[in-house]
Amino acid sequence: MLEEKKIKKWLAENKKKGMNLLQRLVQEGSIRGNESSAQAIIIEKCRELGLSLDIWEIGEDDLFTHPVFCSDRKDFSGNPNIVGVLKGAGGGRSIILNGHIDVVPAGDRNEWKHDPFSGHIEEGNIYGRGSTDMKGGTVSLLLAIEAIINSGIQLKGDVIFQSVIEEESGGAGTLAAVLRGYKADGAIIPEPTNMKLFPKQQGSMWFRITVKGRSAHGGTRYEGISAIEKAMIVMTGLQNLEKKRNEKITDPLYENIPIPIPINIGKIHSGEWPSSVPDIAVIEGRMGVSPDEKMEDAEKEMEAMLVQISEADNWLCLNPPIIEWFGGRWLPGNLEANHPLIETISECFQKVKQTRPVVEASPWGTDGGILSTVADIPVVVFGPGVTEVAHDVNEYISINEVFVAAEIIALTLLKWCETN
Amino acid sequence: MLEEKKIKKWLAENKKKGMNLLQRLVQEGSIRGNESSAQAIIIEKCRELGLSLDIWEIGEDDLFTHPVFCSDRKDFSGNPNIVGVLKGAGGGRSIILNGHIDVVPAGDRNEWKHDPFSGHIEEGNIYGRGSTDMKGGTVSLLLAIEAIINSGIQLKGDVIFQSVIEEESGGAGTLAAVLRGYKADGAIIPEPTNMKLFPKQQGSMWFRITVKGRSAHGGTRYEGISAIEKAMIVMTGLQNLEKKRNEKITDPLYENIPIPIPINIGKIHSGEWPSSVPDIAVIEGRMGVSPDEKMEDAEKEMEAMLVQISEADNWLCLNPPIIEWFGGRWLPGNLEANHPLIETISECFQKVKQTRPVVEASPWGTDGGILSTVADIPVVVFGPGVTEVAHDVNEYISINEVFVAAEIIALTLLKWCETN
Missing domain, CATH: 3.40.630.10 (Zn peptidases)
Known part of the structure; x- marks a missing residue:
């Protein structure tokens, strides 16, 4: 005392x-x-x-x-x-x-x-x-x-x-x-x-997703494929995956946390000229991993989502987004x-x-x-x-x-x- | 001869x-x-x-x-x-x-x-x-x-x-x-x-739209506002505006052109760290202007669209996207x-x-x-x-x-x- x-x-x-x-x-x-x-x-x-x-x-x-x-x-x-x-x-x-x-x-x-x-x-x-x-x-x-x-x-x-x-x-x-x-x-x-x-x-790891397009003059943008438009499909996929993964979290310790294991899109860079169709988009972010989950299983879940959205898109199925697990990684x-x-x-x-x-x-x-x-x-x-x-x-x-x-x-x- | x-x-x-x-x-x-x-x-x-x-x-x-x-x-x-x-x-x-x-x-x-x-x-x-x-x-x-x-x-x-x-x-x-x-x-x-x-x-002009967010740690991303997510709302607005504007084009000279007056999103840059919520996104692009249209009227139409999408979003209505008509401009x-x-x-x-x-x-x-x-x-x-x-x-x-x-x-x- x-x-x-x-x-x-x-x-x-x-x-x-x-x-x-x-x-x-x-x-x-x-x-x-x-x-x-x-x-x-x-x-x-x-x-x-x-x-x-x-x-x-x-x-x-x-x-x-x-x-x-x-x-x-x-x-x-x-x-x-x-x-x-x-x-x-x-x-x-x-x-x-x-x-x-x-x-x-x-x-x-x-x-x-x-x-x-x-x-x-x-x-x-x-x-x-x-x-x-x-x-x-x-x-x-x-x-x-x-x-x-x-x-x-x-x-x-x-x-x-x-x-x-x-x-x-x-x-x-x-x-x-x-x-x-x-x-x-x-x-x-x-x-x-x-x-x-x-x-x-929560564990977490960084990801980088590279989305290809095909450049063209902006005035005939229908001749190209916008990497930004395709990146929007990927980002919507990430948002939906986040929703799905968080709906599964039932641990009472997460009760007051709006998004227990967020998928944060931290960066997107695409294009170099306003009147050209951008031919590449790079998304970088951070995926949260549940305390009960293996890092590898979280990786696989995101990779499966990318396969799924690619199969539903004529361009992406031939030019699938490429994912890299780079940089930060916390168990x-x-x-x-x-x-x-x-x-x-x-x-x-x-x-x-x-x-x-x-x-x-x-x-x-x-x-x-x-x-x-x-x-x-x-x-x-x-x-x-x-x-x-x-x-x-x-x-x-x-x-x-x-x-x-x-x-x-x-x-x-x-x-x-x-x-x- | x-x-x-x-x-x-x-x-x-x-x-x-x-x-x-x-x-x-x-x-x-x-x-x-x-x-x-x-x-x-x-x-x-x-x-x-x-x-x-x-x-x-x-x-x-x-x-x-x-x-x-x-x-x-x-x-x-x-x-x-x-x-x-x-x-x-x-x-x-x-x-x-x-x-x-x-x-x-x-x-x-x-x-x-x-x-x-x-x-x-x-x-x-x-x-x-x-x-x-x-x-x-x-x-x-x-x-x-x-x-x-x-x-x-x-x-x-x-x-x-x-x-x-x-x-x-x-x-x-x-x-x-x-x-x-x-x-x-x-x-x-x-x-x-x-x-x-x-x-x-077709006339055309470049635009730059700056979208604000509020930064936060990616693990508690719900504490921030993602400038990328808000930029996606703006980009969807641009896609819808392009559709609406092109549906109005009836000139037979445009008959075989899939998108007579395109709105091309040529660039987006946002974020500097994968595990932070990005607080600013900058979109640059090119807006096509019909031969029958005044540049100023096309500008007003895009600005009105931005007001409309901002009014429908709690964050954007307080932090409206800022548009600049910069760079290239062709009558x-x-x-x-x-x-x-x-x-x-x-x-x-x-x-x-x-x-x-x-x-x-x-x-x-x-x-x-x-x-x-x-x-x-x-x-x-x-x-x-x-x-x-x-x-x-x-x-x-x-x-x-x-x-x-x-x-x-x-x-x-x-x-x-x-x-x-």
Whole structure:
């Protein structure tokens, strides 16, 4: 009881310190290939905490050849993975605390009220790309560890803090950490869940569909075949497939989620001249995979849909759309809702927030799929970020929630890893 | 009768010369802003024919401020317009022979059997971007003039040969020639008509429609609004509008044209990340305008359609698509089918080909709209090129047709301008 009070007190007294750390991390716009300066801040912090550090550039042979490996990046040098271990006294359960440092591109800068990498603070929120997804969560992890250390508490189990690259593009950073031998009895990933607990995580994978047409002058467009018109058939097929797949989802954890496993059409590019009939269209998107589903089965379902719509179209049956499963790929995760890890974090949540947590299935893939599938680690996804603004303009996070999450995580560590 | 025989003979004896000229022109890939080297070949040829030459860089003040002026190019220097006049003895009708030197981009080079600017010759055809649209036509004009000169024939009326820039982007070259004072009693434009006569020409104009969405993470795509989904509503609206507009066309000249005034969607670009909901989509295309229609009325019809679809959609009614009329703009042309110019060229056609010409309305805009609307010149569009391959990969033209068209045009000049 005394320990929990100490933690609450330390967090209350170190608001400014935590806020500054988060602001500095947001200001280092760590989009893909540019993660090093943000990681430098993480390294500095781990050193200050006295964690035993492991800093390495991923890209070992066993990474590139692993069946789950997914990245179009050939070279990760200069942008390391970081693991900092708080060694326990022994006898307790160990835990991995995993956050990713990479952020998605800022999008249309004109739509941002402030520079996307300003770290602007207003009414208790920090703004910027990566604030919610997921530097705020990473700061919660570091605050939880710091609060425990500075409260003079000694844990029995090891705490393995990880700041990885490549989550947004398929999880090569976390996979590399698993292959390096980092395992534990449980894992928390503080992705932006709006403080909900996600024992199950949607998997997802990227696809690219190339649709052929035949070019012609726009004035005699009937002499050609518009790749855009044919792409519209494919996109309607994707919309119908999404509907069909989601109607089959009955898991109560998805009850409040409008589209449990969405098929997102993220890009379409076609044509180069307004008065020519476009001869090629390229669609790129992301297919959600249910926690109960195999990636391969989801792939087959989409491929079958493409065959079906092609058979119904004179042009497409001779020129079928070509699908590639490229880029990002996140395995689904599936932990039973009454697992001890969920029960522990739920209990601590209730102690801090005086209310029961909402338990749902995550609407997106996380690195949790790799931890659970490849390393057989029980994973819960829980974090302070605002789900709705992840990947959006004017992304922000409530500084207060970062501290509330830090307290819940710190209390979970006390119970899970046990104290001397 | 002797004159006509002389022309036929000269053309038959100069096949190689004409073919070489066309090949050299195709090899100078005169895409926008790069017209000078192809124009240099035209200048050389006009000098050889002894035409009185006018070579000038367009861009006078009255051009830029003219209501019909349409170009996003601010500077035309280095890529001149060319006019070469064969002065008549006096007393006959004058004629403008107008060809454009600019060609559209080559498109996907991998789809071309030979380099698009190779000028490759195979089985009586010359291949390459611009061969059909419309360097072949321009060579027919030059051959007709050369045949007349070398047959020792003296015309009464002036022949005003024009090799202009900027046809593919809205006709600034021909407009500049009109503003410079070039007028005549008739005009022939040898665009690729498959040897059909087009007394009426479809007008056309480019449009850009910007559709807004709201970005979000693809896994919670229901938190955002997909600009691609909203763009699909707009594109369906464009398809329906095209159908409605074409059902109204009753002109018998359009009888054999599947879509008399097409709305071509030439480009769509949206999104930058597969797992984000795209927040903006940009559609570009070309709207056909009927010979009986005002450009402004066609614009209004499309704008009304956008208002209508927006009113039916919760998002679009608050975030209406924005339309811009940018880039290319070609006025429609409308000459009565029994005009003396049509009758003259028809008669010569029949004399050379032993069959009546097909008379249709053109499926695309040409510079004829500017000649007829701005300068009140009767225009017929007639040329040797293959309509279907204009703007397409593996564009080609039959060398023989270039010579047949040259003969028909030369005979038309004899009758129209009269001889001494």
